[in-house]
Amino acid sequence: MMTQDSCYSIRQLSGGRKMSKELQCRDLGFDCDGVVVAENEDDVLVQVADHARAVHGMTDEQLSDPDFQASAREKIHDQAS
DSSP: OOOGGGOOEEEOOOTTOOOOEEEEGGGGTOSOOOEEEESSHHHHHHHHHHHHHHHHOOOHHHHTOHHHHHHHHHHOEEOOO
16 A cells, blocks of 8 residues: 555646545545545546545556445545535
8 A cells, every 4th residue: 555645636627627536545445535526426536536546556457446446436425516
């Protein structure tokens, strides 16, 4: 597991519209300050997978596990204004 020093914040910009969904890496059990923000849940999950793969060394098999996918999806919330 990586330390919070190796984590980062991810912002997905699209057409200048306000971002609406957010997931904090810490919510998935990592000691990490990474935050993913995107317009919708599917985009959040794509960015979470990229982050988890790059920073936490998760494999595609782990990321595609239905339990992981369900857990991540249920922890996505509206971004605080």
